Amino acid sequence: MTLEILTPDKSLFNGEVESVLLPGSSGTFEILNNHAPIVARLKAGTLKVRSKEGNQNFEIKGGIVEMLDNKIVVLA
Amino acid sequence: MANLKEVRVRIKSVSSTQQITKAMKLVSATKLRRAQTAIMQMRPYAQKLQGIMQNVGDNIDSPELKSYFSQRKVQKVLLVIITSDRGLCGGFNANVGKMGRTLITEKYKDIYDAGKLDMMFIGKKGQEFFNKYKNIKQITDFRDLFQNLNSDGAFAAAEWILQSFANKEYDVVEILYNGFKNAATQILTNEQMLPVVKTKSAGATTSKNDYIFEPDKTEILEDLIPRSLKTQLYKACLESFASEHGARMISMDKATENAGDLINELKLQYNQARQASITKELSEIVGGAAAMAS
Numbered sequence: 001m002t003l004e005i006l007t008p009d010k011s012l013f014n015g016e017v018e019s020v021l022l023p024g025s026s027g028t029f030e031i032l033n034n035h036a037p038i039v040a041r042l043k044a045g046t047l048k049v050r051s052k053e054g055n056q057n058f059e060i061k062g063g064i065v066e067m068l069d070n071k072i073v074v075l076a
Numbered sequence: 077m078a079n080l081k082e083v084r085v086r087i088k089s090v091s092s093t094q095q096i097t098k099a100m101k102l103v104s105a106t107k108l109r110r111a112q113t114a115i116m117q118m119r120p121y122a123q124k125l126q127g128i129m130q131n132v133g134d135n136i137d138s139p140e141l142k143s144y145f146s147q148r149k150v151q152k153v154l155l156v157i158i159t160s161d162r163g164l165c166g167g168f169n170a171n172v173g174k175m176g177r178t179l180i181t182e183k184y185k186d187i188y189d190a191g192k193l194d195m196m197f198i199g200k201k202g203q204e205f206f207n208k209y210k211n212i213k214q215i216t217d218f219r220d221l222f223q224n225l226n227s228d229g230a231f232a233a234a235e236w237i238l239q240s241f242a243n244k245e246y247d248v249v250e251i252l253y254n255g256f257k258n259a260a261t262q263i264l265t266n267e268q269m270l271p272v273v274k275t276k277s278a279g280a281t282t283s284k285n286d287y288i289f290e291p292d293k294t295e296i297l298e299d300l301i302p303r304s305l306k307t308q309l310y311k312a313c314l315e316s317f318a319s320e321h322g323a324r325m326i327s328m329d330k331a332t333e334n335a336g337d338l339i340n341e342l343k344l345q346y347n348q349a350r351q352a353s354i355t356k357e358l359s360e361i362v363g364g365a366a367a368m369a370s
Contacts, residue, residue, distance in 0.1 A: 006121040008227035008310055009114070026291045039132060040290035041299050064299055066128050068287075073124050075303070 001033050001070035003049060005058060012058060013049065020072060021048035022065055031067055038067045047074065080353065083346040087339060094335035101328035104321045108259060111318035115256065118314060122307055129300050131287065138294045143242055144272050144301055152192045153184050154246040158253035158316040159202035161222050165324035171264050172252050173205035198313060225317055230310035238302055241270045253312045254319035260326055262319040269308060
């Protein structure tokens with residue numbers, strides 16, 4: 001599945017990932033491949049991306065995530 | 077016939093002016109490119125935000141959300157005037173100023189007369205323009221946004237506006253700025269920021285996808301709507317910034333061209349004067365020699 005992390009200033013990440021750990025407003029949760037369509041609110045925290053190339057962390061100040069057809073978009 | 081030395085001094089001063097305008101043009105061209113990239117990078121964010129908002133739908137239940145759409149009786153107005161920090165960019169700032177003045181004297185005349193019209197300035201020039209209107213309360217907390225333009229600054233300004241609107245300090249908020257079309261064209265824009273003008277979504281386009289909403293639709297909208305409003309202000313700032321450099325580039329290009337014309341004219345004058353003085357000298361010598369010979 002693909003992940004895009006966008007901020008108003010620039011795109012932080014765009015690529016193929018295996019899983020994403022997100023700081024949801026009502027608790028941290030993880031999105032894996034073929035997750036059901038979801039729109040969730042995020043609070044400030046760390047966003048952990050796991051991909052074949054290795055792991056990457058992003059600090060966000062809250063935002064929105066949308067997952068649809070194995071495409072994740074994070075608006076931070 | 078003009079004095080030789082005078083003309084020479086003028087040529088020198090005009091050509092140093094030309095150097096300055098040429099340099100300013102080049103600087104603006106570079107800044108314009110950077111500003112355009114910033115707009116480009118903002119665009120996917122805005123588009124995705126719009127997309128998600130459409131998917132979530134717009135059934136608004138919570139009172140907090142309703143307030144963004146509430147059409148109150150217009151008693152207090154906030155105009156957000158987005159201009160540049162510096163001049164020398166043609167009619168760029170004057171156009172926004174003129175538009176603001178039209179709003180004061182026509183649409184919001186009564187409110188202005190009652191002293192209930194405030195202005196928020198983003199960019200220094202706008203403030204200079206309205207300094208003589210003593211009836212207007214000036215909000216300058218975010219005036220220097222352009223010195224380091226990023227989303228944080230613009231979002232903070234937008235947050236302030238949203239707060240004031242929620243506290244009923246203002247009933248209408250409008251943004252005045254130069255929209256960016258291309259380097260040579262600015263579109264003078266007047267947007268209503270608050271209350272949010274509902275755009276008619278084409279029919280009931282509730283998506284077929286069965287989304288999970290976490291925690292629920294209302295809470296997500298409570299994040300999405302302010303976020304899109306802040307993005308709107310940030311976009312206006314970015315566009316104005318790009319327009320500014322476009323306008324300055326064009327006006328400096330014209331100035332360079334005019335200086336070139338002026339230099340050509342002065343050179344012609346200089347050469348004529350030089351030729352005249354040589355001719356005069358020659359005829360004096362010839363006249364002198366003829367007098368001696370006779």
